[in-house]
Amino acid sequence: MNIFKIALFGSQGSGKGTQAKMLSEKYNLPILATGDIFRKEIKNETDLGKLVSSLIKDGKLVPDEITVKIVLRELCGEKYKNGFILDGFPRNIAQSNELEKENGLTHVFELEIGDEEVKRRLSDRRICSKCGAIYSLTVKPSKQESICDSCDGALILREDDKPEAIQKRLNIYRKETKPVLNFYKEKGKVVKVDGAQSIEKVFEDICKAIEK
Numbered sequence: 001m002n003i004f005k006i007a008l009f010g011s012q013g014s015g016k017g018t019q020a021k022m023l024s025e026k027y028n029l030p031i032l033a034t035g036d037i038f039r040k041e042i043k044n045e046t047d048l049g050k051l052v053s054s055l056i057k058d059g060k061l062v063p064d065e066i067t068v069k070i071v072l073r074e075l076c077g078e079k080y081k082n083g084f085i086l087d088g089f090p091r092n093i094a095q096s097n098e099l100e101k102e103n104g105l106t107h108v109f110e111l112e113i114g115d116e117e118v119k120r121r122l123s124d125r126r127i128c129s130k131c132g133a134i135y136s137l138t139v140k141p142s143k144q145e146s147i148c149d150s151c152d153g154a155l156i157l158r159e160d161d162k163p164e165a166i167q168k169r170l171n172i173y174r175k176e177t178k179p180v181l182n183f184y185k186e187k188g189k190v191v192k193v194d195g196a197q198s199i200e201k202v203f204e205d206i207c208k209a210i211e212k
């Protein structure tokens with residue numbers, strides 16, 4: 001049996017969360033999305049949620065000692081033993097070093113889009129406040145305005161999808177996350193995908209590379 005340990009990279013709004021969901025359904029793989037974990041903690045007003053809330057709102061990274069611990073503990077769970085999809089992790093070299101000690105990735109995808117497209121997509125994005133499903137006012141609208149198709153939750157704009165936070169997140173991506181891609185490029189594991197194509201075409205390109 002092939003075990004896929006996939007990580008999706010790409011700047012904010014490049015479509016990582018959207019593609020992770022589709023890949024999870026197709027290959028029956030669990031998703032570990034650090035952003036989703038933190039947003040859930042914030043929503044539930046847990047101690048962790050209170051700790052990370054202002055960092056995320058400001059577009060900053062959550063400290064490695066918190067993030068790495070959560071991810072490595074989670075990956076020890078039974079549900080990840082036959083593979084997984086990482087969305088939003090690793091995000092800097094320290095995180096990738098920790099991940100690779102236990103869980104070498106088999107596939108690394110880099111979804112490429114330009115900054116103008118990032119800004120357009122993030123201002124159009126709405127997420128479900130209940131289940132986290134991702135929508136877009138333009139390319140993936142909900143059937144009923146502002147209501148989630150799957151759980152009837154209210155659709156909201158993410159706190160970090162405001163212009164000031166977006167620019168900070170883009171800067172962090174270039175400075176901290178791009179070097180991680182170089183690390184995986186040296187191992188010959190990175191497949192670049194044109195993230196500006198339609199959602200379906202991006203998905204097709206990723207699947208082709210997985211099945212090659």
Ligand code: AP5
Pocket residue numbers: 010011012013014015016017018019034035036038055056059060061062063067087088089090091095121122124125126134135136137139140160169195196197198199200202
């Ligand atoms: P996280 O939740 O990981 O956010 P992100 O990396 O900024 O990525 P996004 O969720 O914004 O975008 P995406 O690429 O998933 O795009 P999506 O599919 O939604 O992290 C949030 C925060 O948590 C971080 O800033 C940090 O504070 C913290 N954090 C998380 N991980 C961490 C870590 N490892 N270490 C430390 N801190 C961490 O798509 C965007 C929109 O575009 C949607 O509306 C969608 O419908 C639309 N769309 C998608 N694909 C297409 C397409 N092909 N064409 C047109 N529209 C499209």
